[in-house]
């Protein structure tokens with residue numbers, strides 16, 4: 264039933280636009296890498312247990328379903344060729360940070376992934392993003408840099424160095440806000456927080472230092488707060504286009520909360536890729552074109 268404005272309850276917890284179902288999706292351009300060489304052969308985060316093994320065919324099937332979900336939502340997906348011997352290359356988010364048509368290249372914290380950085384930089388240069396900055400400091404791309412409308416949130420504590428936050432800010436000319444991660448299960452910012460559009464976010468407070476939690480409360484008084492159960496299935500490793508939220512299916516509490524706030528959850532099964540510590544967002548690098556001034 265649609266309420267006429269006069270009939271709306273005086274103190275509804277949600278903004279009027281949400282009650283009218285006005286969340287608007289914006290089409291995106293994503294870069295992905297098919298996990299043909301996916302494996303868990305080393306351990307650089309607490310999710311990775313080489314002894315437990317991983318099923319490459321299952322990972323590919325889950326990844327194909329993720330790609331199909333993006334395409335069905337009207338997004339564009341480009342592909343970078345996977346490289347043998349780089350089992351984590353499927354996690355395209357770590358390959359760079361692309362904003363306003365320019366790319367800030369990655370520099371991985373662990374030697375096992377180092378060769379991914381030049382591969383992603385070369386792809387970007389050959390595919391419409393000639394402006395790729397070679398970073399002087401360790402950073403794992405969109406794993407630790409999340410772009411909002413007016414600022415970039417940047418994680419540190421496990422992988423990306425604060426010096427890289429400053430380097431990205433100087434290069435891109437966008438304010439970069441440093442957030443300190445403290446729980447090793449949430450070693451990248453994109454495992455603990457995702458942008459919702461409209462300069463709002465969803466996050467799990469327990470992943471952040473007290474000071475960073477206070478920063479988040481101050482910046483995002485209307486944020487969606489996730490609990491530990493949803494965080495522990497990597498429910499925060501989600502991709503929102505402003506309306507649809509592609510999210511791990513097991514994050515049932517967060518899925519219900521998102522729906523209540525007017526978002527359209529699109530659950531996906533990423534259980535095989537989670538054995539490496541990844542979810543939908545990790546598999547997805549957003550390619551943001553140059554903004555043409557209005």
Ligand SMILES: NC(=[NH2+])NCCC[C@H](N)C(=O)O
Pocket residue numbers: 307308311351354356357376405406407451453454539540541542544545546
């Ligand atoms: N954007 C992400 N959170 N990527 C997940 C990367 C997973 C990979 N095994 C690593 O530890 O580096």
